[in-house]
Each structure stands twice: as structure tokens, then as C-alpha cells.
Amino acid sequence: MTSRLGVGTQGAWVRNPQGDNIASGANFSAPKIKECEPAKALLRVIQYLKGTSDLGIxxxxxxxxxxxxxxxxxxxxxxxxxxxxxxxxxxxxxxxxxxxxxxxxxxxxxxxxxxxxxxxxxxxxxxxxxxxxxxxxxxxxxxxxxxxxxxxxxxxxxxxxxxxxxxxxxxxxxxxxxxxxxxxxxxxxxxxxxxxxxxxxxxxxxxxxxxxxxxxxxxxxxxxxxxxxxxxxx
CATH class of the missing domain: 3.30.420.10 (Ribonuclease H-like superfamily/Ribonuclease H)
Known part of the structure; x- marks a missing residue:
């Protein structure tokens, strides 16, 4: 449930102005969640977002x-x-x-x-x-x-x-x-x-x-x- 919420959060982020730099991360991690695989890609994206929250366009x-x-x-x-x-x-x-x-x-x-x-x-x-x-x-x-x-x-x-x-x-x-x-x-x-x-x-x-x-x-x-x-x- 947490992983699915994370993917949904990425989807919302991708639609806002800072989402282009994680669009591929959201694209790659969503199928992994669907297949119940380990969500390492998702965790890396979340970690990246936390460390780059000051980036803007x-x-x-x-x-x-x-x-x-x-x-x-x-x-x-x-x-x-x-x-x-x-x-x-x-x-x-x-x-x-x-x-x-x-x-x-x-x-x-x-x-x-x-x-x-x-x-x-x-x-x-x-x-x-x-x-x-x-x-x-x-x-x-x-x-x-x-x-x-x-x-x-x-x-x-x-x-x-x-x-x-x-x-x-x-x-x-x-x-x-x-x-x-x-x-x-x-x-x-x-x-x-x-x-x-x-x-x-x-x-x-x-x-x-x-x-x-x-x-x-x-x-x-x-x-x-x-x-x-x-x-x-x-």
C-alpha cells in the first residue's frame, strides 16, 4: 500500500513544474510496484526528491x-x-x-x-x-x-x-x-x-x-x- 501511494505521489509530482527530472523514475517504478517487485527504484526517486527539493525551473x-x-x-x-x-x-x-x-x-x-x-x-x-x-x-x-x-x-x-x-x-x-x-x-x-x-x-x-x-x-x-x-x- 505504501509503495502504491509512493507511485501515485510521483504521478502528482510529475505534473507539477519540477517533475521532468523524475519522469523516467516514475515510469520505471510503477510497473515494478504492479508486479510486486522490490521498489528500489521508487525509494531512490523519493531519496532524490528529498535531497533536491530546492530545484526549480x-x-x-x-x-x-x-x-x-x-x-x-x-x-x-x-x-x-x-x-x-x-x-x-x-x-x-x-x-x-x-x-x-x-x-x-x-x-x-x-x-x-x-x-x-x-x-x-x-x-x-x-x-x-x-x-x-x-x-x-x-x-x-x-x-x-x-x-x-x-x-x-x-x-x-x-x-x-x-x-x-x-x-x-x-x-x-x-x-x-x-x-x-x-x-x-x-x-x-x-x-x-x-x-x-x-x-x-x-x-x-x-x-x-x-x-x-x-x-x-x-x-x-x-x-x-x-x-x-x-x-x-x-
Missing amino acids: LYEGPKNEIDEFPNASYLPIGYTDSDWAGPLNGERKSTSGFIFKLAGAPISWRSSKQPCVSLSSNEAEYVALSEAVREATWLRNMMMELGFVTAKDPLPIRADNKGSIDLATVAAITARSKHIDTRFHYSRTQLNEGVISIKHVPTEDMVADGLTKPLGTVAFRRFIDLLGLFAGNT
Whole structure:
């Protein structure tokens, strides 16, 4: 009962502004509780929250992080990543993660298990991309209604897997893509219609990396920096 309460607490925390740095922790520990496995992941997340309760998000005002659109100060930028196949003792479903930033800090994020088993890392990244594109479409529509962007402004998305970018940019059905469910080709449609743009980014600059897998100490600290979190008492 205590463990289930802990997972529910994480879910509430993930929905508030400081939850992006523990989203993957909540995603990984919930299945463990359901299967009655030891809740070590949950305890580590709670310990982390206790030690970092002063961390917050700093929005720095109009800030352009988009090379191809130098004047787009109010255009969000998205990052998408995946962890292929998951644990050996599980369903082997991959994990998707995406995060969108504006004014130097996160405004939307998600870490979730993919609904199907991907047959390659490229496919897992492509599925993750489609999930990010759905969120990007909603964000762009909202920003258009608020008057911050126009219909001619595609929302930029960054991915660190060139194979998934190729799948999104090549409309032809190939041997490696013919089995992929139609709904995951949504990225192609939105790309062709100018709703989004996709650009490769090095793995070390992939902001969504920490939403797909546990990270070591050094990598996690960089993840915190990329998120734009800061200590509120400094």
C-alpha cells in the first residue's frame, strides 16, 4: 500500500513544474510496484526528491535556441529520444521520451512505455518521434492561437537517431518500414505540411535522454543542466 501511494505521489509530482527530472523514475517504478517487485527504484526517486527539493525551473524570457529560425523567440523546440527494447526480463517494449522547451526551460514532457515491440532502435526512435510530433502539433496550435507564432512557422524537433529521421523524410514504403503501423507515419504528414521540422542533434546534447533510461551521475547532472533547472536558494 505504501509503495502504491509512493507511485501515485510521483504521478502528482510529475505534473507539477519540477517533475521532468523524475519522469523516467516514475515510469520505471510503477510497473515494478504492479508486479510486486522490490521498489528500489521508487525509494531512490523519493531519496532524490528529498535531497533536491530546492530545484526549480528558470524561465529566462524570450530566448532563441533554434539555429534555423533566428527570430523565433516564442517558438518552442522539442527533443525526442527512446531506449530500445527495455529490460531483458520484461516485455521488451521500448521507452519513449520527449520534452519541449521555451524561454530556456521545459514546458511539456513525457516518459512512457511504447504500445508495441519495436524491431530495431531506428523503429523505436521513429515511434517516439510520432508521439513527440502529436504533442508538437498541439503546442504549435496553442501558440498560434495566442499570436506568438504564425502558420508559416514549423515547430522544430531534435532527434539523435539519423535512421528515424530518414524514415520520417522518405515517403516511400521500404522493406524496413512496411510493417510499421500507419499511425506512426503521422510524423511524415506533419513534416510534409510544414507543421514541424526535424533536425539531428548529437546524443550528448539530447535533452530527452534522461526521460528514457536511468543515467549515471555525470550524465544525470548534465541532464539537469540541459533541462534548465536551478537551485532556488542561489
